[in-house]
Amino acid sequence: MNFQALKQNYIKGLLDTKAILVRSINEEPFTLRSGRKSYAYFDHSKLALQPQAYRAFIDAVQYVLQETYNNSDFILCNVDSKISSQMVGSLAYNLDKPQIIYKTKELTEVEKGPKRQITGNKIWNLPVAIVDDVATSIDGTAKGVGDLIKNSFPNIRDIQIFVGLYRNTGEGTYKKHFLTTENELLDIIWKDLTEDQQQAITKERETIS
Secondary structure, three states: HHHHHHHHHHHHHHHOOOOOOEOOOOOOOOOOOOOOOOOOOOOOHHHHHHHHHHHHHHHHHHHHHHHHHOOOEEEEEEEEOOOOHHHHHHHHHHHHHOEEOOHHHHHHHHOOOOOOOOEOOOOOOOOEEEEEEEEEEOHHHHHHHHHHHHHHHOOOOEEEEEEEEEEEOOOOOOOOEEEEHHHHHHHHHHHHOOOOOHHHHHHHHHOOO
């Protein structure tokens, strides 16, 4: 199956599970993980409600990983989103790849054990693929994880980010790969939005541009 077919299956999964949430101009916007306010929210955790939708998501991200690295070895790493660790676990199992396990400072402070934010082999020198569901900003959560990897693993220098959806397609510190964009998905559902929802999205687009 080619990329376009996999991408369409992923988008269908988002639609079927009602993972695209849009508030109206009269409602309070969502607060995203980055702190940014938005009238649109893409809840990828809903994909897990339907095995075929989750599989479509993983299959599409897996395709991009394989196209990027060909037959070369690489390491997978998560961020702190609700579904990132689940994605990385599925991909690592499918592709038989090692993982760097990332945890937030808040989590390490309350857990028992060595209280490490990063778990992996210090001698690794392979490329690292950081996987997440959504990238909101040019340099968001994944950049912080990437920087921590560079500081923790002196031989790792090739770090790239792979997400399902990118809200801002500008260039950041690390190269990003994505399946679709916020605007593409909103255009697909535009005709199904209420007038108040359309006004909210139009206002947000004008503010960003």
